[in-house]
Amino acid sequence: MEAIVKTIFPFAVVSIGILLAFQGVLMIVAYTVLAERKVLGWMQGRIGPNRVGPWGIAQPFADLFKFIFKEDIVPDKSTKFVYFLAPIVALTCALMPIVVYPFGPAITTIDWSFLPYGLGEGITQLPMTIARIDVGVLYVLGITSVGVYGIALAGWSSNNKYSLMGGLRSSAQMISYELAMGASVIGVVMLAGTLELGGIIAAQSGSMFKWYIIPQFIGFIVFLIAAFAETNRIPFDLPEAETELVAGFHTEYSALKFALFFMAEYVNMFTVSVMIVTLFLGGWYIPGLSLIFEVGSIPYALVSHIGFIGNICAFLFLYIWIRCTLPRFRFDQLMNFGWKFLLPVALANVILTIIVVYFLNR
Amino acid sequence: MATTALFFLFAGFAIACAVSMVYHRNPLYSAISLVGVFIALSCIYITLAAPFIAAVQILIYAGAIMVLVVFVIMLLNLEDDKPLNRLRYLYAVGGGLGLILLVQTFFIFYAVMRAPKQTVDADVTVGKTLSIGTAMYTEYLLPVEIVGILLLMAVIGGVILARRLEQPKLELVVDNELERRGEGEIKDEFRIRL
Numbered sequence: 001m002e003a004i005v006k007t008i009f010p011f012a013v014v015s016i017g018i019l020l021a022f023q024g025v026l027m028i029v030a031y032t033v034l035a036e037r038k039v040l041g042w043m044q045g046r047i048g049p050n051r052v053g054p055w056g057i058a059q060p061f062a063d064l065f066k067f068i069f070k071e072d073i074v075p076d077k078s079t080k081f082v083y084f085l086a087p088i089v090a091l092t093c094a095l096m097p098i099v100v101y102p103f104g105p106a107i108t109t110i111d112w113s114f115l116p117y118g119l120g121e122g123i124t125q126l127p128m129t130i131a132r133i134d135v136g137v138l139y140v141l142g143i144t145s146v147g148v149y150g151i152a153l154a155g156w157s158s159n160n161k162y163s164l165m166g167g168l169r170s171s172a173q174m175i176s177y178e179l180a181m182g183a184s185v186i187g188v189v190m191l192a193g194t195l196e197l198g199g200i201i202a203a204q205s206g207s208m209f210k211w212y213i214i215p216q217f218i219g220f221i222v223f224l225i226a227a228f229a230e231t232n233r234i235p236f237d238l239p240e241a242e243t244e245l246v247a248g249f250h251t252e253y254s255a256l257k258f259a260l261f262f263m264a265e266y267v268n269m270f271t272v273s274v275m276i277v278t279l280f281l282g283g284w285y286i287p288g289l290s291l292i293f294e295v296g297s298i299p300y301a302l303v304s305h306i307g308f309i310g311n312i313c314a315f316l317f318l319y320i321w322i323r324c325t326l327p328r329f330r331f332d333q334l335m336n337f338g339w340k341f342l343l344p345v346a347l348a349n350v351i352l353t354i355i356v357v358y359f360l361n362r
Numbered sequence: 363m364a365t366t367a368l369f370f371l372f373a374g375f376a377i378a379c380a381v382s383m384v385y386h387r388n389p390l391y392s393a394i395s396l397v398g399v400f401i402a403l404s405c406i407y408i409t410l411a412a413p414f415i416a417a418v419q420i421l422i423y424a425g426a427i428m429v430l431v432v433f434v435i436m437l438l439n440l441e442d443d444k445p446l447n448r449l450r451y452l453y454a455v456g457g458g459l460g461l462i463l464l465v466q467t468f469f470i471f472y473a474v475m476r477a478p479k480q481t482v483d484a485d486v487t488v489g490k491t492l493s494i495g496t497a498m499y500t501e502y503l504l505p506v507e508i509v510g511i512l513l514l515m516a517v518i519g520g521v522i523l524a525r526r527l528e529q530p531k532l533e534l535v536v537d538n539e540l541e542r543r544g545e546g547e548i549k550d551e552f553r554i555r556l
Contacts, residue, residue: 007364082390134491138417145425149397149432156390156436164436171433175426195491 002117017130021098028309029266030060036320043324067259075159075252082157087253087260090150094267096143100136101274102197104128104284104305108296128301129198136197137189140275141182144230148174150264151232151249158252166248169238169331176338177229177236183346184222187353188212188279201283208287213280215356218349220280222342227272229338231265233319235326238334273315277308284308365409372409376402389435393428400424414491 034049034056041048049056074083106125113123133139148171155167189195191212192203204210213220229236245251250261277283284304293300329337379398386392400423407416498506 011364082394085394134413135417138414138421142417142420142425145421145429146397146401148425148429149394152429152432152436153394168433168436171429175429178425 005117014130018099021101021103021130022095025095025098025267025270026263028313029263029270030064032266032269032316033063033262034059035316036323039317039320040324043321064259067256070255072255072257077159078252079157079159082153083252084257086150086154086157087257087264088150089153090147090264091260091267093143093147093150094264094271097140097271097274099130100133100139100197102129102201102278102283102308104301104308106296107298107301125296128305132196132198135195137185137195137200137279140197140271141178141185144268144271145174145178147264147268150261154253154261155249158249160252162245162247163249163251166245166251169245170232170249173229173232173236173238173334173338176335177226177342180222180338180342180346181226181230183343183350184216184219184226185279186350187216187219190350190353190357191215197278197283201278201285204282205285208282211280211282216280216349216353218345219353220276222346222349223276223279225342227276228319228322229334231268231272231319233269234323235329236334237328238331269316269319270312273312273319276315277311281311368409369406372402372405376406390432393432393435396431397424397428400428412490414494 037059038048038056040046049059052058052062074080106127108124109126110124151174152167152171155163155165155170158164188200192200194200194203204212228234232238250258253261284307286304286307289300289303289307293303376399379395379402383392383395383399386395400419404416404419404424407413407419
């Protein structure tokens with residue numbers, strides 16, 4: 001009995017954490033969709049959705065029920081197995097990075113050693129990260145790069161020329177901008193001396209002037225642009241350019257399978273916003289907050305957490321704002337921009353950082 | 363105990379994906395199965411306390427190389443593989459090589475059984491970022507540099523092979539125009555290099 005409880009207990013605790021984090025992220029994602037429709041409406045002189053609930057507040061749930069109860073149409077000549085696999089791959093790869101997000105500082109709690117079998121031995125802190133992986137940054141980049149398969153396979157298996165073109169475009173775009181994105185992260189990793197997201201935040205804490213947006217401003221701009229391309233958002237939404245490709249890779253998808261792609265896109269937006277805030281803007285750290293609340297207390301963690309989520313929401317708003325502002329690139333412009341401008345700038349930033357770090361550490 | 367269970371789970375998944383990679387006639391299914399093998403292997407690396415190797419396995423093999431392979435298969439839209447009628451002796455060769463591999467595997471099992479038990483400290487294993495970086499840039503610096511130059515050569519070779527070195531069309535128009543005017547001798551002066 002004791003052995004079974006000891007084996008299952010860590011899994012149970014982590015599972016509860018994962019459930020809570022997924023719930024929170026998916027709620028934010030659902031309301032991002034509503035916010036996008038509202039903000040787009042205001043910027044275009046419209047009202048936006050306002051029928052479901054007061055101020056349209058229940059619109060995401062109405063959308064969800066619509067997606068669930070719609071007829072699920074599968075193209076006759078599609079490759080069935082891959083056609084079903086693609087949306088699953090897309091959403092799984094979008095959700096997996098959530099486990100390494102640093103949602104906030106650790107909370108000092110009561111001593112848990114009263115639990116039976118010595119389960120809570122020496123545990124006095126509750127971390128607000130599910131898994132502190134040694135290679136957090138690489139993990140996030142790796143999982144998001146596997147997400148390309150979802151889109152590429154969806155385009156191929158639909159047996160539709162527009163889908164195939166959308167899938168090919170999307171994978172070419174994501175592979176190209178992944179390089180610039182990875183290169184822009186190297187500078188931050190070099191300054192922080194760690195690949196772990198919590199460690200990068202710790203290296204930036206203490207003062208606002210330690211935030212890596214100041215020494216790594218070029219890296220920040222490159223990462224921001226590459227993030228727009230990675231998430232297939234305007235001005236880089238070539239995979240779903242309506243005027244050319246109907247709806248791109250998800251032309252043949254309907255009902256819940258389309259909803260999975262839709263959710264994956266917005267969760268990816270959330271992920272890159274988390275990465276920007278963590279790598280360049282000090283994560284959950286709020287300057288001067290330790291003077292008001294005791295470090296490790298519940299209010300400190302709560303305010304830090306709200307600050308972190310607020311930062312992310314600011315970047316999500318930036319996405320919507322840009323969508324209203326900029327027109328779409330042409331595909332050759334997109335490729336030239338990625339390979340001939342963004343990648344050399346990111347590599348130059350890496351070399352510059354190497355030189356500066358070398359002379360600082362001498 | 364949990365680690366053992368996870369190992370058997372991921373190892374079984376890896377073997378199933380490997381078998382499906384070999385047996386599928388459709389090249390795209392084979393490629394997807396290979397991605398499954400890579401992901402299962404990286405999960406096994408994580409249970410062996412080597413997170414850096416696991417992340418790199420996903421990032422490079424599953425994320426970059428196999429995407430390109432899938433890309434090529436999708437672009438060429440390859441037909442299903444047909445069973446060979448000629449070259450039947452290759453089956454015998456393949457069977458022989460497989461047998462050798464099987465014997466090797468059993469030899470490794472045997473050697474591992476006989477070896478004295480060692481416990482590895484999780485903090486100093488070779489899979490951590492710090493230990494890999496330190497080893498690569500101190501003890502093994504020369505091999506790393508050589509591999510770097512080799513990869514650079516491969517990149518340049520790839521670019522040169524992919525670029526079409528045919529003469530540009532513009533030049534032909536200029537040549538024809540000059541010949542029509544009877545000024546063919548001074549062709550080289552007007553030649554446009556692109």
